[in-house]
Amino acid sequence: MxxxxxxxxxxxxxxxxxxxxxxxxxxxxxxxxxxxxxxxxxxxxxxxxxxxxxxxxxxxxxxxxxxxxxxxxxxxxxxxxxxxEGLAKDNPALDIRAPKSGRRLPKVADVDQLNRLLEVNPDDPLEVRDLAMFELMYSSGLRLSELAGLNLGALDLAGGEVKVLGKGSKERVLPVGAKAAAAVRRWLKCRAEFVAGSEPAMFVSQRGGRLSQRSIQARLARWGRLQGADQRMHPHMLRHSFASHMLESSGDLRAVQELLGHADIATTQVYTHLDFQHLARVYDQSHPRARRRSGASTPDSAGSDSASQ
CATH class of the missing domain: 1.10.150.130 (Tyrosine recombinase, N-terminal domain)
Incomplete structure (x- = not known):
């Protein structure tokens, strides 16, 4: 056996x-x-x-x-x-390799869904904190680790900037949108209720210590459920959505690379596929020669069938 x-x-x-x-x-x-x-x-x-x-x-x-x-x-x-054990003479799987998997595109939320998610009046100080976190993450394309590691001195709300420490301890300065800045200001008014002493963390738990990455993930998933999101919300989705929406509006791949803190532009290029999918849908819905009338055949389609044979 x-x-x-x-x-x-x-x-x-x-x-x-x-x-x-x-x-x-x-x-x-x-x-x-x-x-x-x-x-x-x-x-x-x-x-x-x-x-x-x-x-x-x-x-x-x-x-x-x-x-x-x-x-x-x-x-x-x-x-x-x-x-x-002497039960075989060779290993038949030794040089066999699995086929490469196609690169999975990151999931994103559309603009309308994110507006529904973020256009909320928080009921308590913890929800004020949560809204500030999510607004900031979407506004500036922050990684989860970057958000959790933020200290009070990293934000310049008057200048609309936030300084983050990314992968490889590389520092970058990012813009902060008006909505995110307003949400953070509201949180700073509540933060003193939880913090005693000289805790430097921007986002803290009920006990006054730095909020962990796991807690941020759990709070965002909860937030999505409460707001009726049609997919599970997680921090990377906000970052992916930021990148996709920026690229969709600007078309500037290099700028998006800088904002995301990608060392290699090839990492950022995955979002061009998402952008193309959006453009293809718009094309199919809008271009008069792209739409097919149900039940009607066209000379073009007949010609393309015969040419492909």
């Missing part, structure tokens, strides 16, 4: 957690079921060609590159064990 022996090896010798062992065995049971379906009944009989066929099958079933890579890792580890 190689699989049972492998499970013992993982738990006793490798000291893997029960959950990790479960993942390995689940992947291997799936591989075993596929081998049975293609009439392979010996582990030692599996070739690299068989593993490539299995990868193709996983891809056909809809698994992404990361999931397939995990399956291949499980198979490689299993065959390392079989080789050690």
């Amino acid at each position: 190689p699989l049972a022996d492998f499970a013992t090896h993982l738990s006793s010798e490798k000291r893997h957690s029960p959950r990790t062992c479960e993942h390995y065995l689940r992947d291997l049971h799936r591989f075993c079921a596929w081998l049975t379906s293609v009439d392979i009944d010996q582990w030692a009989a599996v070739t690299s060609h068989d593993v490539r066929r299995y990868v193709a099958n996983l891809s056909k079933e809809g698994l992404g590159g990361r999931s397939i890579a995990r399956h291949l890792s499980s198979i490689r580890r299993f065959y390392q064990f079989l080789l050690r």
Whole structure:
């Protein structure tokens, strides 16, 4: 029973957690079921060609590159064990690589949804704080860590600027919009209710200490639910929305790169895909030659069909 022996090896010798062992065995049971379906009944009989066929099958079933890579890792580890035990002569998964996953586009909220989310009169000081955080994050495109790390001296509300420390301890100065500045001013009037002593943090908890990143995430998710958002709200969505809306309005990729604090413009270019999707929808809805009338065929469409044959 190689699989049972492998499970013992993982738990006793490798000291893997029960959950990790479960993942390995689940992947291997799936591989075993596929081998049975293609009439392979010996582990030692599996070739690299068989593993490539299995990868193709996983891809056909809809698994992404990361999931397939995990399956291949499980198979490689299993065959390392079989080789050690003298139950196989080679590792058929050794040089097999998973297909690359397409880059997932970040989720964004549209302008109307963000207006509904932020055009709110807070009921208590904690909600005043929350609104100030979310306005500032969307206004300036802040990372979650940058927002949580803000100190009182970082904001120049009169000048409409905020100074943040980004990745690699790189400092950048960002504009702060009028709505965000007003929300922060309201919060500063409430902040003294919670802070005792010389706490430098801009955003603090009920106990007066710096608000953690996890708490900010939880508060934004709660805020979205209360305001009836049609998707789960999280801090990175506000940053993504900032970037997408800025690029959509200005078309200035370099400026958006500077605002986001990206070292490589290729990182910022993902937002050009989001912008193109928006432009494509506008085109389809607006251009007279882009819209098709239901039930009507056109010479252009007939011509394109024949040309593609």
